[in-house]
Amino acid sequence: MHRLEGEIAELEAKRPAPLGEKERRHLMQLGADLELAWSHPAATAETRKRILRTALHEIIVRIEGGFIQMVLHWQGGDHTPLQLKMNGVGKHRWTVPEDTLSLIRELARLMPDQQNRAASQSRLQADWTRRWLD
Numbered sequence: 001m002h003r004l005e006g007e008i009a010e011l012e013a014k015r016p017a018p019l020g021e022k023e024r025r026h027l028m029q030l031g032a033d034l035e036l037a038w039s040h041p042a043a044t045a046e047t048r049k050r051i052l053r054t055a056l057h058e059i060i061v062r063i064e065g066g067f068i069q070m071v072l073h074w075q076g077g078d079h080t081p082l083q084l085k086m087n088g089v090g091k092h093r094w095t096v097p098e099d100t101l102s103l104i105r106e107l108a109r110l111m112p113d114q115q116n117r118a119a120s121q122s123r124l125q126a127d128w129t130r131r132w133l134d
Contacts, residue, residue, distance in 0.1 A: 019027065030037035034055075038048060057073040063086070072080040 030040070034051070037043065037051060055075055057075050059073070060071045062069045066086050068084045068086055070082040070084075072082065074080070
């Protein structure tokens with residue numbers, strides 16, 4: 001029992017102090033302009049997560065026919081439907097366009113790896129090699 005009371009006292013001691021009037025007015029101003037609060041230079045990822053957790057009641061997600069379908073339920077009662085196309089297998093932001101791969105395959109047949117490496121690198125600044133293309 002004493003251990004739990006000690007833990008509660010420790011948590012209460014860590015509780016942030018109540019906001020002053022100036023801080024409260026500033027937060028109310030940011031709350032009135034959510035875009036400003038979201039894009040404020042001092043806003044961290046944690047701040048943005050807290051904004052979302054405060055503004056959203058729930059998110060319903062379904063995957064259907066290659067699409068992610070979501071409905072955002074906001075605290076005020078509004079609903080926002082969203083639909084996102086799912087990436088195909090092996091398709092992501094680092095995918096090399098097919099015409100670039102065709103060119104590299106052709107160059108691999110004509111020039112040794114050392115010459116190809118000097119000519120170009122991947123978007124991740126990695127050297128092209130025969131092993132990378134196979």
